[in-house]
Amino acid sequence: MLYFTKWKAALVLLVCALGVIYAAPNFLPSGTFPTESSYLPGKQINLGLDLRGGSHMLLEVDTDSVLRERYDALADAIRTELRQEQIRNRPREATENGAEITILRPEDVEKAREIARTAEPNTELSGEGNNIVVTYNEVAYRELIDRAIAQSLEVVRRRVDELGTTEPSIQRQGENRIVVQVPGLDDPSRLRAILGRTAKMNFHLVNNEKTAADARATGLPPGTMILPSADEGDGIREYLIDRRIVVSGDNLVDSQPTFSDGRPVVSFRFDAAGGARFGDITSKNSGRGLAIVLDGEVISAPRINEPILGGNGIITGQFSVQEANDLSLLLRAGALPAPMQILEERSVGPGLGQDSVEAGEFAAVLGLVFVIAFMVISYGRFGIYADIALMMNLILVLAVMSVLQATLTLPGIAGIVLTVGMAVDANVLIFERIREERRNGRSIINSIDAGYRSAMSTILDANITTLIAALVLFSFGSGPIKGFAVTLAIGIITSMFSAIWLTRLLIATWVKRSRPTELVI
């Protein structure tokens, strides 16, 4: 066992050399190497947000509202067809559970069901008595949700890109969640402000028959609704507006913050179709109020004084400069298909991240020094070999993490420190075994041989059980904990190489060269 074939020895040395080469960029200033290639050395370890500073946000897309909207539209479409067939019916409130319609005359139900069945492909018909319920089947449902999430991802990406930070990461998680990670962001409230809003903007005409207060008292005129004002600075709390959207925010092509009369305002520009409709509406409704509605609130409702024909306009309101910036950003990036909720937010300032890295590094180095010293005290020459293997193990962990572009987190540093303690375990097992074999009167070479051989299965069993715990942690943990599991798992695997093969090569070389007659261990 102590005999190494040339190619085996070469293989061990090659792995070590590769480890050094791939780990090296981490000790040099970043940018020393080009990093385009995915396999060549040059990449540094990815620092987690808790170490480099930044914001992590977990958002949930309200898919129910997407469904509600779609079922509402589907019910409308079916009702249009029913009307054409003179089937009297009544709509029910839109829910996420399906498009529901009540048929008023029992003799129409059969025909109505037939119409509803064929209204749209990939739907299923249910409902009892004179109620008709149309729901999407699994395929259509999935497609609907997937499209909503894809659109949301796109809008989120555009919004986050506007912040101008480097390498933001935006990913779908599970069915309806989105994880946003923005490294190096100082102010998470900014991110919150631009991700927490749907930014659905529409133009509605203000109703000129009644005020909102009158309507509350005497009932809403048909086709109208009451919406709150975004700010109550101008004394108006609510507006009575027409339900019909005259121009939709989907027609916006650009928006910029600017100033009008020294106050921050937001300018916008429509595409050709939107511009034409806007011109048309403003020509025909001179004197009426035009409500600008953002996410169900009226930002402002200026009176139309003259036709606006160029497709350009400005939105005035009680904006601060920051708010005007954010609103124009949101309008440029487009509306989300559905509202999003922030489920989780974690932000770390760059100062704390730097402190954590320094504290972690210091602790790791100190722990390493302790362990190295202790190994030499305990095992003499063999301790030095174990220490070389330990250093090599650390280098290999760094190298593997650099190649895999694994993320190093604060608990990850703890994982490395823990591996330092545990990596020597294999050597302790082997050396203790060699001591025993020597006590039992075996020769030097036999003892070493037996030590390695009998410790082998123990090392495997012991490491595999720890590896199981690490893998479970990896699959269930989130963020920083994953980082811990990664370093622990990598550390366990690399330590098996360094503690078994590297020390064996070192000891074999020593035995061969100096032919010891006494073994101090």
Next chain:
Amino acid sequence: MKPLHLIPDDVNVPFLKFRKIFYIVSLVMVLASVGMFFTKGLNFGIDFRGGILVEIKTNGPADINALRDNLGSLGLGDVSIQEFGEPDDVLIQLQRQDGEEEAQMAALAAVTKALGDDVTIRRSELVGPKVGSELKEAGVYSVVISLFLIMVYIWIRFEWQFAVASVAALLHDVLITIGFFVITGVQFDLATLAAVLTVAGYSINDTVVVFDRIREYLRKFRKMEIPDLLDLSINSTLSRTTMTSFTTLLALIALFVFGGEAIRGFTMALIFGIVIGTYSSICVASPLLVVLRLKRKIPEAEEGQEANA
């Protein structure tokens, strides 16, 4: 220079003779941990409870009382404010707000506004009720699944008595480590849960080393009484058990003292767990094999003859 031997070479402690004492000590610790867990309960961090955490750095030493008055007046329920490592470093925690995710956002906005521009926000975390309960669920799953997988692995590699004994020792360590959190009131969050799982991995590691030796001696010393054989196995691996625990503790203590406040709870859990894990693999796991009536495997031929007779 003669190398240091932590444990003398000719060590021969009759561990099995004291096994009743170990059982009582362990049973008391486990029962106390479980009892306290259900009465006093864990001090769950916002990861599992939902809520808000803000770490700030003040100009000069922080005035905790002023902060408490300032934030207490916001009407956001219990506000915990404590010094975090340094006099100018303060950790603010708010319990989960009534209502859904929006309520948490509003509370965080209120806190940052009330703190004003005089302080630097070093870290802010918000966990909504939905994510909190999901993390709790995932945490329970991960503990159960890893215990199960480890048991299966041991079962494949050894006889069933070893699997049962090692998982018993493992549960022992996990429960007592959780008990440690209950008693000290140290906050239990995602990181400390990871520490508990690592303790599980470490403890089994220690146990497996002793079991491996027992298995080897079972083949080697065919005439020895089982309790004597267990004692011999524990004693011959004692040096390794203490060495490894000691080196790991050395590294962890460095991390505990210098690694910064943020991972102190995490390292504390690991240190405690490793001490308990070392104790259990020496004093609990192997003696349990006697209770489980570990026998030498009778060769199949003999078994067949017995069946025929």
